[in-house]
Amino acid sequence: xxxxxxxxxxxxxxxxxxxxxxxxxxxxxxxxxxxxxxxxxxxxxxxxxxxxxxxxxxxxxxxxxxxxxxxxxxxxxxxxxxxxxxxxxxxxxxxxxxxxxxxxxxxxxxxxxxxxxxxxxxx
Amino acid sequence: xxxxxxxxxxxxxxxxxxxxxxxxxxxxxxxxxxxxxxxxxxxxxxxxxxxxxxxxxxxxxxxxxxxxxxxxxxxxxxxxxxxxxxxxxxxxxxxxxxxxxxxxxxx
Numbered sequence: 268x269x270x271x272x273x274x275x276x277x278x279x280x281x282x283x284x285x286x287x288x289x290x291x292x293x294x295x296x297x298x299x300x301x302x303x304x305x306x307x308x309x310x311x312x313x314x315x316x317x318x319x320x321x322x323x324x325x326x327x328x329x330x331x332x333x334x335x336x337x338x339x340x341x342x343x344x345x346x347x348x349x350x351x352x353x354x355x356x357x358x359x360x361x362x363x364x365x366x367x368x369x370x371x372x373x374x375x376x377x378x379x380x381x382x383x384x385x386x387x388x389x390x
Numbered sequence: 391x392x393x394x395x396x397x398x399x400x401x402x403x404x405x406x407x408x409x410x411x412x413x414x415x416x417x418x419x420x421x422x423x424x425x426x427x428x429x430x431x432x433x434x435x436x437x438x439x440x441x442x443x444x445x446x447x448x449x450x451x452x453x454x455x456x457x458x459x460x461x462x463x464x465x466x467x468x469x470x471x472x473x474x475x476x477x478x479x480x481x482x483x484x485x486x487x488x489x490x491x492x493x494x495x496x497x
Contacts, residue, residue: 304434311491312477312491313488317486364433375483376439376481377434380435
């Protein structure tokens with residue numbers, strides 16, 4: 268069965284960096300676009316970034332552009348989110364999610380999600 | 391950028407009630423809309439994509455409709471397992487937008 272397991276969250280000071288990982292299993296990882304979505308405590312969902320199935324394109328939420336980098340290692344079936352210059356407003360549970368469309372431009376419909384990893388930015 | 395609004399933001403209903411949630415887009419988005427259900431402490435679950443296509447395994451009491459700027463999610467007979475927060479989402483290749491959510495609680 269499809270599984271996505273995030274890791275790497277924790278407490279970090281403002282201005283510091285953190286790298287999140289998402290280990291995928293149960294499907295051909297290299298065939299799917301992947302997304303990061305976050306949810307601040309008690310708030311709604313906010314999309315963060317997408318990477319195409321072939322890694323050819325990445326797109327970001329405006330407020331994280333230039334600070335966050337999404338990447339993938341298909342040999343390890345793992346998705347990453349490198350987060351630099353972290354701010355208090357980046358505090359959230361970060362979910363990785365699979366795009367439902369295989370081997371094509373992502374549609375944005377997210378059919379499988381991980382359980383999330385909490386990032387807290389605080390001094 | 392496309393903005394999504396949902397109404398109501400909160401609703402209280404009885405088991406067996408028919409429930410409708412509305413999502414409005416700031417400009418026409420054809421049928422590029424999805425609906426998700428999220429329970430407390432859990433990841434969201436995709437219910438409907440393409441405005442009206444029910445995902446595999448989702449109960450048939452859920453249905454979606456609409457096109458352009460106005461969309462609805464209907465639960466035909468509310469069940470205990472349906473008490474959750476529901477989000478609409480604009481489907482887009484490079485910039486996803488979620489609505490603010492509608493929380494459905496037991497009356």
